Amino acid sequence: MHILIIPSFLFNNKDKTLGSFFMDQARALKSLGHKVSIIYCDTYSVKYYSDFINYEEEEVSNVEGIEIYRTRKFCPFKHGNGVYGQKDSFANTILKLYDKYFSKNKPDIIHAHCALWGGYAAYKLSKKINVPYIITEHSTLYMLYPNVLNDKMNILLNKVFSNAKNVVCVSQGLKELIQRYCAKIDVIGNVIDCSMFSEHNKPVNxxxxxxxxxxxxxxxxxxxxxxxxxxxxxxxxxxxxxxxxxxxxxxxxxxxxxxxxxxxxxxxxxxxxxxxxxxxxxxxxxxxxxxxxxxxxxxxxxxxxxxxxxxxxxxxxxxxxxxxxxxxxxxxxxxxxxxxxxxxxxxxxxxxxxxxxxxxxxxxxxxxxxxxxxxxxxxxxxxxxx
Structure with missing residues (x-):
């Protein structure tokens, strides 16, 4: 099976642990014998223009057999109207990356992490190539910033969640917060690399x-x-x-x-x-x-x-x-x-x-x-x- 993952944020040269649970999940799927690819867009607002100019991430890389395709996009209105200004810049760039690298290598399923904006990009890509998508929601947005979820945002979230073939939350508490967008939600926690994090029994004093x-x-x-x-x-x-x-x-x-x-x-x-x-x-x-x-x-x-x-x-x-x-x-x-x-x-x-x-x-x-x-x-x- 070929699984195409679209994360909403991902590690970079400055923060090597950002989105580490996305990567661990990709490694878990790879270890079970599946082909796993990641496609991602780094977006930068005016505030971080210097980071956009000095971008050093590789467009194509391979981490432990996982293909990663990424590029950057300057998004001056990224923080305009909450996070809404980022959606089209992120999604349209994902579509361009797909056309460049996957037009002859169609995946079997798309797995987005977080509806904003990986899920929105998955929704648009799914419509374009007729491949189903699922979403795993991790975001604290629904807990921390409910004021951001205005009518326009809620309409969009309804569309993104309701068109997914399956929605997963990482906890029961988060499931209860997003049930208003979709009826059927599975709960599957994050994955842990037990070869790295393993038992160490030391005397306690x-x-x-x-x-x-x-x-x-x-x-x-x-x-x-x-x-x-x-x-x-x-x-x-x-x-x-x-x-x-x-x-x-x-x-x-x-x-x-x-x-x-x-x-x-x-x-x-x-x-x-x-x-x-x-x-x-x-x-x-x-x-x-x-x-x-x-x-x-x-x-x-x-x-x-x-x-x-x-x-x-x-x-x-x-x-x-x-x-x-x-x-x-x-x-x-x-x-x-x-x-x-x-x-x-x-x-x-x-x-x-x-x-x-x-x-x-x-x-x-x-x-x-x-x-x-x-x-x-x-x-x-x-x-x-x-």
Whole structure:
């Protein structure tokens, strides 16, 4: 089977982990013996014109046997009227790339990731070449920016979703948000590379206990989508009782300096190690060597990092945001209310005092059975064949 994937965002030379779950899914399908191609358009608004001029991505590349075709498009109105201004630039460029590289190599199915705008491009391409498409929705748009979804956007989303042969959401919570656009939706989580993220059972010592967080820290009006302000406040309480407790904080973003300011204010600067941006391999290494992964997100459609940490055999602390709710349980971690410093503090103390209750192999095996490349890949092939 030839599967053509259209992602709505993809890794680049500046951000090598962007859309990593799209790539992992492509690798899963490839590992099951299928031909997989990716077609993508990098769009740049006026704000990022210098990046457009200095574009260095290869138009044709091959990553582990997966063909990737991409190009750039200057889109001055990308952010006009929410995200609506990008749709035609993205979709029309996808059609041109298809004509250039696939006119004699028609795929069996098109798989778009996110309706905006991979799904819209898939809708237009499907009509042109008479090949069915499915959409996997991952976007936090429906949670974070419902005001963007005006009448014009909703009409377009109805068209994109209703014409898809199948719609998949990565969590039950996200499914409930987009059910107004289509009746039948399957839930299939993201895939994890269990060869990279694998069990590492190391002795746990409360006096050297280390929590780990990995996320993109974006400043959203003195708050961070991933709830790092809540985490720093909780650390302020934790060190009063456990002064040697450590927090390793991986990731970049425009809120890093703000986070450092909070750490100073709560008196935990000496307890925090800033790891900076990490490659996938570095993330796996950090997860293998931590004692517990914690991320008090305000919004998660799925939460790949929790699953990656669990694949390494680590218990996790997550928030009830609609994503982690489906896979965090008493055997692998704790699920708490978001925006609750007291609950997070209590959960972190529980991990410090009861880490022996969690079996690293049990945690890791759960991930392999439910989110490995083989597991998720076979679920997708079943959808394609239907």
């Amino acid at each position: 409360r006096s050297t206990f280390e929590f780990l967080t990995v996320c993109y820290m974006k400043n959203e009006g003195q708050l961070v989508k991933k709830g790092i302000d809540i985490l720093i406040a909780a650390m302020g309480e934790i060190v009063k009782e456990y002064p040697s407790c450590k927090l390793a904080l991986g990731g970049s973003g425009d809120a890093v300096e703000l986070v450092k300011k909070w750490a100073d204010e709560y008196g935990v600067s000496e307890n925090i190690t800033y790891l900076g941006p990490l490659s996938r391999e570095e993330v796996a290494s950090q997860m293998s060597n931590c004692d517990c992964f914690v991320l008090p997100s305000r919004y998660e459609t799925f939460g790949v990092v929790y699953i990656e940490a669990m694949a390494c055999g680590k218990p996790v602390i997550a928030t009830k945001t609609g994503g982690p709710d489906a896979f965090v349980n008493e055997q692998n971690g704790l699920l708490i209310e978001k925006e609750d410093v007291e609950a997070l503090t209590h959960a972190m103390k529980h991990m410090l005092n009861n880490h022996y209750q969690y079996n690293s192999k049990t945690i890791s095996d759960y991930v392999y059975e439910n989110f490995s490349m083989e597991s998720i890949g076979n679920k997708l092939i079943g959808l394609y064949k239907s």
